[in-house]
Amino acid sequence: MNARHILTIARKELRGIRNERTIVLAILLQVFIAMFSSFLVVGLTTLYDPSSLGGLAGGYAVGYAGADSPLDGLLEEKGFSVHHMDLSDAVASLSERKLAAAVWVPDTPPDAAEPVKITLYTVKNDISASVTGTRIREALETYEGMLRDTRSDRLDVLPIEVAIPSGSGGQGFFIFIYGLLVPLLLFMPAIISASLIIDFITEEYSARTLETLLSTPLTFSEILWGKVFAAWVLVPVQAGAWLILLAINGITIANVVPVLLHVAVASLALILIGAIAALHYRERTSAQFIYSTALVAVLLVVLSVPGNPVNLVVLLAAGTAVPAGWTGLLVVGGGATLLALFTERYARRIARTTTP
Amino acid sequence: MTAVLLVALLLASGFAAQSGVHLQDGIYTAITDDQAVAAIIAENTVFSVTLADPRQIGGTDAYDLIVVGGEAHAGPTAKGRAALSAFATTYRHYTGAVYTGESDLFAAYPLWIDTVEVESRLDFDATESGEIISAVQRGDTVRPSGPVEEVPTPSATLAVTAEDLREDLAAAPADSGTVTRYLGMFSDGPDLGEFKTPSQLSPPLPFDSLIYVFVFIFPLYFTSQFAMMSVANERTDRRGEILLSTPAGPLTIICGKMLPYFLLMILISSAIVLVSGGSFVVLLPLVPVILFFLAAALLIGMTARSYRELSFLSIFFSTVMTSYLFFPSVFANVHVISLISPLTLIVLEFGGSGFSAADYLYATALFWLSTALILWLCTRNFNEERLFSQERLTSRLRSFIFSAMSRNHPFASLVAVNALSIPLVFMVQLMYLVLLFNLPLPWSLLLLILLAALTEEAAKSIGIIAVWRGIPGLFTWKNVVIAAAATGLGFLVGEKLLLFAMLSQVTGSVFGAVLFSGVGLLWMPFLLHSAGALIVGAALKVGGRGAYVPAILLAAAVHAAYNLILIGGAL
Numbered sequence: 001m002n003a004r005h006i007l008t009i010a011r012k013e014l015r016g017i018r019n020e021r022t023i024v025l026a027i028l029l030q031v032f033i034a035m036f037s038s039f040l041v042v043g044l045t046t047l048y049d050p051s052s053l054g055g056l057a058g059g060y061a062v063g064y065a066g067a068d069s070p071l072d073g074l075l076e077e078k079g080f081s082v083h084h085m086d087l088s089d090a091v092a093s094l095s096e097r098k099l100a101a102a103v104w105v106p107d108t109p110p111d112a113a114e115p116v117k118i119t120l121y122t123v124k125n126d127i128s129a130s131v132t133g134t135r136i137r138e139a140l141e142t143y144e145g146m147l148r149d150t151r152s153d154r155l156d157v158l159p160i161e162v163a164i165p166s167g168s169g170g171q172g173f174f175i176f177i178y179g180l181l182v183p184l185l186l187f188m189p190a191i192i193s194a195s196l197i198i199d200f201i202t203e204e205y206s207a208r209t210l211e212t213l214l215s216t217p218l219t220f221s222e223i224l225w226g227k228v229f230a231a232w233v234l235v236p237v238q239a240g241a242w243l244i245l246l247a248i249n250g251i252t253i254a255n256v257v258p259v260l261l262h263v264a265v266a267s268l269a270l271i272l273i274g275a276i277a278a279l280h281y282r283e284r285t286s287a288q289f290i291y292s293t294a295l296v297a298v299l300l301v302v303l304s305v306p307g308n309p310v311n312l313v314v315l316l317a318a319g320t321a322v323p324a325g326w327t328g329l330l331v332v333g334g335g336a337t338l339l340a341l342f343t344e345r346y347a348r349r350i351a352r353t354t355t356p
Numbered sequence: 357m358t359a360v361l362l363v364a365l366l367l368a369s370g371f372a373a374q375s376g377v378h379l380q381d382g383i384y385t386a387i388t389d390d391q392a393v394a395a396i397i398a399e400n401t402v403f404s405v406t407l408a409d410p411r412q413i414g415g416t417d418a419y420d421l422i423v424v425g426g427e428a429h430a431g432p433t434a435k436g437r438a439a440l441s442a443f444a445t446t447y448r449h450y451t452g453a454v455y456t457g458e459s460d461l462f463a464a465y466p467l468w469i470d471t472v473e474v475e476s477r478l479d480f481d482a483t484e485s486g487e488i489i490s491a492v493q494r495g496d497t498v499r500p501s502g503p504v505e506e507v508p509t510p511s512a513t514l515a516v517t518a519e520d521l522r523e524d525l526a527a528a529p530a531d532s533g534t535v536t537r538y539l540g541m542f543s544d545g546p547d548l549g550e551f552k553t554p555s556q557l558s559p560p561l562p563f564d565s566l567i568y569v570f571v572f573i574f575p576l577y578f579t580s581q582f583a584m585m586s587v588a589n590e591r592t593d594r595r596g597e598i599l600l601s602t603p604a605g606p607l608t609i610i611c612g613k614m615l616p617y618f619l620l621m622i623l624i625s626s627a628i629v630l631v632s633g634g635s636f637v638v639l640l641p642l643v644p645v646i647l648f649f650l651a652a653a654l655l656i657g658m659t660a661r662s663y664r665e666l667s668f669l670s671i672f673f674s675t676v677m678t679s680y681l682f683f684p685s686v687f688a689n690v691h692v693i694s695l696i697s698p699l700t701l702i703v704l705e706f707g708g709s710g711f712s713a714a715d716y717l718y719a720t721a722l723f724w725l726s727t728a729l730i731l732w733l734c735t736r737n738f739n740e741e742r743l744f745s746q747e748r749l750t751s752r753l754r755s756f757i758f759s760a761m762s763r764n765h766p767f768a769s770l771v772a773v774n775a776l777s778i779p780l781v782f783m784v785q786l787m788y789l790v791l792l793f794n795l796p797l798p799w800s801l802l803l804l805i806l807l808a809a810l811t812e813e814a815a816k817s818i819g820i821i822a823v824w825r826g827i828p829g830l831f832t833w834k835n836v837v838i839a840a841a842a843t844g845l846g847f848l849v850g851e852k853l854l855l856f857a858m859l860s861q862v863t864g865s866v867f868g869a870v871l872f873s874g875v876g877l878l879w880m881p882f883l884l885h886s887a888g889a890l891i892v893g894a895a896l897k898v899g900g901r902g903a904y905v906p907a908i909l910l911a912a913a914v915h916a917a918y919n920l921i922l923i924g925g926a927l
Contacts, residue, residue, distance in 0.1 A: 017664060061498055083498045088507045092500035095474045099498060106512030115462040117551075119470045119510040140469060140554035147466035154463035159454040160392050163427045164444050174438035175402070179380040192671060199663035206592050206663075284663055285585045292578060293361045300368040304375040311378050318383050318435060321418075 001225070005218050009226020010233070013200055060132050063090030063102035063121075070146060071105060071118070074139040080132075094121055100132040110150045177251055178318040183310050185246070186259070186317075189238035190267030191295065193231040194274035198287045200227040201278035220351035221344055228275055228343075235267040236260050254319035262316065262325075265333050266309040272339040273298065279346055376401075384439035388423040397423070400446040403439070448555050456525045461518045465525075468514055468551045514551055521551065571632075572702060573681060575624040576646055577674045580653040583617040587657025588666050591743050606738035610731070614650050621646045638705045640716065641698035644723035645681070651730040652677075658734055658743065659752050669749075680787050695719050696786050722786070725779035725854075736760040757818060758826040766823050766830060767842040773819040774846030778854050781815045809915035813908050816843050816885065817892045821904070824896050836893040844886030851881075884918050887911075 062080040064072055065087040075082050080100070085093075090102035102121040108114060120136070152158070201224070204210040213223055239260060243253050253259060274291050281287040302308045307324055309332050315322045322328075382404035388394050389409040397405045403421070420431040420439035428447075430440035455464035514521070590599070599609055625642050629635070652673055660666035684697035694700040698719045701711045711719075737743075737756045747755065761769035788807045820839055824831055831839070888911035895907030 016662070063498065085498065087509065088504050089500055091474055091507045092502065092504040093498050096500055096502060098500065104510050106510075108512055110466075113462065114513060115466050115468045117468050117470060117510075117512055117514055119472060121472045121474050123474055137554055140467065144465075144467040144554045148464065151460075151463040151466055154460045155458055156460075157454060157458070159451045160390075160396070161426055162393060162396075162423060162447055164440065164447060165428070165430070174434060175380060175383070175442070179383065183379065192667070195667055196664065199667050203663050206589075285582065285589065288581065288585065290357065290361060292581075293358075293365060297361065297365045297368040300365075300372040303377045303379060304372040306378045306381050308378060311381050314380055315383055319433075320383055320385060320435075 001219070001222055005222040006226040006229060009218065009223050010230040013227055013230035014233075060100035061098065062136070063093060063099045064105070065090050065102065066105040067107035069105045069143070071103065071139065071143045074142050075103075075136070078135040078139045080135070080139075091121055094123060097123065101136055110147055116147060179314055182246070182251075182253065182317045183314055185242040186239050186263050186313060187266070187310065189235045189242075190263065190270050192238075193235050193267060194270040194295070195288060195291065196234070197227060197231040197271050197274045198278040198284060198291060200231065201275065202282060202284040202287055205282040206284070221347040224275065224279075224343070224347045228271055231271050231274075232264075232268055235271075236264050239263050253317045255316040258325060258329075259313055259316045262309050262313050262329055262332070265329060265336055269332065269336040269339055270295070270298075272336065272343050275343055276339070276346065279343070279350060384420040384435065384442060385418070386421040386423070386439065386443070387419045389425070390423065393423050393426075396447065396450045397421070397443065399450065400442065402442055403446075452525070452555065456522060461522050465521075465553050467554055468521075469554060470510065470551055516551060525553075571628055572625060572638075572642065572699065573645075573678055575628070576621050576642075576649050577678075579617055579621050579624065580649040581670060583614060583650055584653040584657040584666060584670055586613065586617075587654055588660060588663070591658075600738075600740055600743075606735045610654065610735060610738060614654065617650060617653075618646060621649075632706075634706055637710075638702045641701040641711075641720060644720040644727065645698050647727040648723045648730075649677070651727045651734070654734045655730050658737065659749060659756070661747075661749065661752075665749065676787075680783070696789075698723060721854075722779050722783050726783060729776055729779060733757070733760050754818070754822050754825060758822040761819075761822065761826070763827065766827060767838055770819045770823065770839055770842040771846035771849070773822075774816060774843050775850030775853075777815050777818070778847070778850030781811060782854065784811050805916050805919045806912070809919065810908070810912040812847070812885075813888045813892070813911040813915055816847055816889050817904070817908055817911075819843055819846075820889060820893050821896065824893075831893065831897050833897070836897055837890065840886045840890035840893050843889035844882050844884075847885045848882050884915060888915050 060080050062075055062082050064075070064082050064084050072082055072084075083090075083099070087102070087104055090099060093099045094102050101123075104119040104121075106117060108116045110116070118140070120140075122133070148155075204213065204223075210223075214220065243256060243259075246253060273294060274287075277287045277291040277294065281290065303310060307328055309328060312322055312325055312328045316325065378401070381401045384403050385406070386397050386403045387406045387408060388397065389407070391407060394405050394407045397403050406419070409424075417432055420433070420436045421443050422429045422431070423443075428440060428443055430436040458464035600606075604612070622639065622643075625639055625646075626636070629638055653670075656666065656669045656673060660669055681697045681699045684694045685699040685703050694703075695715055695718050701715060701719055704711050704715075733756060737759055742752075742756065742759065757773065761773060785808050788804055788811075792803050792807075820843060823839065891911040891914065892904070892907045895903040895910070899907075
C-alpha cells in the first residue's frame with residue numbers, strides 16, 4: 001500500500017466536493033446552526049431564567065381573591081405585587097394582561113381533614129406565564145410545606161430533609177446545550193461523512209469509472225483507503241468549526257483536544273461501517289438504506305452502554321473530569337481497528353474476484 | 357440482510373429500552389456525608405456521587421453539588437447551579453414518592469391547585485409593546501378597563517376521591533430522566549385532570565416539543581431520501597428514457613413515482629400515531645408536510661449532478677426544513693408565531709387543546725402552495741433534455757425556471773413567475789421571523805428589514821436572469837423597463853393576494869410591515885418592487901454577469917432604505 005496513492009485519491013474526492021460548490025451548502029449549514037444556537041441562547045435563556053430580563057425589577061401583579069392566607073405574604077416575597085380584589089375583576093384584568101395571574105383561596109382551615117383547593121387563573125398562550133409560573137409555583141410549594149407542617153402529626157413517615165436554596169434555575173438550559181446540542185453538532189459531521197463514503201464508492205460503480213482507476217498503478221484497497229481518508233478528514237474540520245461557532249455564541253467547550261480525538265475515532269468506525277455497506281451493495285439506494293438502519297441500531301446499542309463515546313464527549317465538553325476517558329478512547333479505537341482490518345480483507349477479496 | 361438488520365434493530369431498541377439512554381451520565385459530580393442522601397442523589401444518573409465528609413477532604417470546589425448536614429450547596433460554576441437545580445428535581449421526586457405512600461393523602465398533599473386558563477389576545481402587538489413588561493403595574497390599584505363578566509366562585513372541595521388522586525400521583529413519572537419523561541408524553545401518562553399539587557405545576561417547557569419533530573419528521577426525511585435517490589438513479593443509469601418514451605405524460609410519471617413513497621410516509625405516520633395513542637387528526641397537518649418533502653425530493657433528485665451533491669443538498673434541505681418546523685413549535689402554547697409550523701398543530705393536538713380550521717389554513721397554506729409550485733416546475737422540466745444534461749446546479753435551476761416560461765410571452769411569464777414565487781419567498785421570510793423575533797426589538801427589526809430586502813430582490817432577479825440568459829437579444833433598454841415593471845407587478849399581485857388570504861395576523865403587526873412592505877398605497881410597493889428589478893436588469897445589461905451580485909446588493913439596499921424610512925415613521 002502506497003501512502004502517495006492514497007493521498008492522490010483523497011485529493012481527487014475532496015476536489016470533487018469543492019468543484020461542485022456543495023461545500024458552500026456545508027458552510028451555509030454551519031452559519032445556519034450558528035443562528036440556531038444564538039436563537040437558543042437568546043430565546044431559551046429568556047424562558048428559563050426570568051431574572052435575565054431587566055423588565056422584571058418592578059414585579060408582576062397578581063390578583064388575590066377569597067379568604068386571607070399566608071400565600072399573600074409568600075407571593076410578595078417572590079417579588080409579586082399582590083392586589084386584593086373581587087374575583088370577577090381579577091379575571092377581567094387578567095384577560096387584559098394587567099395581571100400575571102390571579103388566585104382564589106377558600107377558607108378551608110389549615111388543619112382540616114380535606115385539602116385546601118386553590119384556584120389559579122393564568123393567561124392562555126402567554127410567554128409571561130412561563131416567566132412567572134416558576135415563581136408562583138415556588139410560593140405555592142412553600143405554602144404547601146407550611147400546611148404539611150401543620151398536618152405533620154398525621155403523617156406515617158417523614159422524608160429525609162435536605163434544605164435546597166431556592167431560585168435555582170437554568171438546569172434545563174445547561175443540560176440542553178451540553179447534553180443534547182453539543183453531541184448532536186459534534187457527531188453530525190461523522191454521520192454526514194459516513195454517508196459521503198457511500199457516495200464516493202457507489203459512484204465509481206454506477207458511473208463505471210472503477211475500471212479506469214484500476215488500470216492505473218493504484219490498487220483497489222489504495223483507492224478505498226484514499227476515499228475513507230477524504231471522508232474522515234472532513235470530520236475534525238467540521239467538528240472544530242462547530243466548536244468555534246459555539247464559542248462565538250458564548251458556549252465554551254472544555255477539553256477541546258480530547259473531545260476532537262473522541263469524535264475522530266468514533267467517526268472512523270462509522271465511516272468504515274458505511275464503506276463496508278457500500279462495498280457490499282455497490283449501489284447507493286441499498287447501501288444508504290442498510291447504513292441508515294445499521295446506524296440507528298448501532299447508535300441505540302452504543303447509547304445504552306454507560307460510558308459510551310457520546311457520553312464521554314458530553315462529560316468532556318461540560319468540563320467534568322472523566323477518569324475512564326482514555327480507556328473509552330482505547331476501546332472505541334480498538335473497535336475501529338478491527339473494522340479497518342475487516343474492511344481491508346473484504347477489499348482484497350473484492351479486488352481478487354473483480355480484477356483480471 | 358434487511359431482515360437480519362430489522363431483527364438487530366428490534367433487539368437494539370429492546371436493549372436500549374431496558375438500559376435507558378446513557379447520554380448525560382455522570383455529568384455532575386456530587387459529594388455528601390450522608391449515606392441516605394447519597395442514595396437519593398444516585399437515583400438520578402446525571403450525578404456521580406462521592407460519599408465522604410467534605411470537611412476532611414478539603415477543597416469542595418471540584419464538586420458541582422455539595423450536600424452536607426442536610427443542606428445542599430451549588431458548586432462555584434454555572435454547571436454547579438445546573439447541578440443544584442437537577443438535585444432539586446431529584447429530591448422532589450424522592451419526597452413525592454414518600455408522600456404518595458402516606459395513608460392520609462391530604463396530610464401529605466394538603467394543597468391542590470385547580471388551574472383555569474383565561475383567554476387573552478396575544479399577537480404581535482404584545483411583542484411590540486414589550487409583552488414581558490405588560491403585566492407590571494406602575495400604580496397601586498389594578499382595575500379592568502373593559503367590561504367585567506361575572507366569574508362564579510370556585511368550589512372549595514375536590515370533586516375526586518383521594519384514592520383516584522393517589523393513583524394518578526403514582527402514575528406520574530418519578531424519573532427526571534429524559535427518555536421516560538418523553539415517553540410519558542405519548543403513553544396515557546398521568547391524567548391528573550385539572551387538579552395538581554404545586555410541584556406538578558410546571559410552566560410549559562419549550563423543548564418538550566422537540567420530541568414531536570424527531571418522531572414525526574425523521575421517518576419522513578428518510579423516506580424522501582429514497583424518493584430522491586429513485587429519481588437520481590433513473591438519471592444516472594438513464595432508465596428514465598424508457599419511461600419518457602411511453603405515452604404517459606410527465607405528470608403521470610411523477611405522480612406514479614411519488615405515490616408509493618407518499619403511501620409509505622402516511623403508513624409510518626399512522627403507525628406512530630397508533631403507538632403513541634394519539635388521534636388521527638394529527639395526520640391532517642402532516643399531509644402537506646409530506647407532500648412538500650416529496651416535491652423537494654423530486655426537485656433535488658432532478659437537479660443534483662452527483663451522489664455527493666445529492667447528499668449535501670438533501671442534508672441542507674432537511675436541516676433547514678427541520679428548523680422551520682421545529683423552531684416555531686418550541687413556542688407552541690406560548691406565542692402566536694408558533695402557528696407558522698404545521699408541527700405546532702400536532703403539538704397542540706397532543707396537548708389536548710386541538711386546533712381550528714383557521715389555524716390549519718394559517719399553518720399549512722404555504723406548504724400546499726409551495727408544493728404545487730415545485731411540482732408544476734418539475735413537471736414542466738421532466739423531459740429528456742433537462743433530465744440528462746450535466747449543467748451546474750445554479751444554471752440548471754435557471755433553465756428549469758426558463759422552461760417554465762413562455763418564449764413568446766416573456767413579460768407575461770415574468771408576471772406569473774414572480775406571482776408564483778411568493779409562497780416560497782414567504783416561507784423564507786417567516787423563517788427569518790422565527791429566528792429573529794425574540795431578539796431585542798430594534799435589532800430584530802433591522803435584521804429582518806435587511807434580510808427580507810435581500811431575499812425579495814434575489815427572488816425577483818431569478819425571473820429576469822432566466823429571461824436574460826434564455827432570450828439573449830431581448831433586453832433593449834425599453835424591454836428592461838417593461839421587464840422590471842412586469843416583475844414588480846407579479847410580485848405585488850402575488851404578495852397582496854396571499855397576504856389578504858391568510859397572513860393577517862402577522863401583517864397587522866410592525867413585523868408584517870417590515871417583511872411584506874405592507875405600508876403605503878399600492879403604487880408605492882409597486883414602484884419599489886419594480887425599482888429593484890430595474891436595478892438588476894440594468895446592471896445585467898451594462899455589466900453582464902459580473903454585475904449581478906453588486907446589483908442585488910444595491911437593490912436590497914434601496915429596498916431596505918425604503919422600508920426603514922416607512923417603518924421609522926411607523927415606529
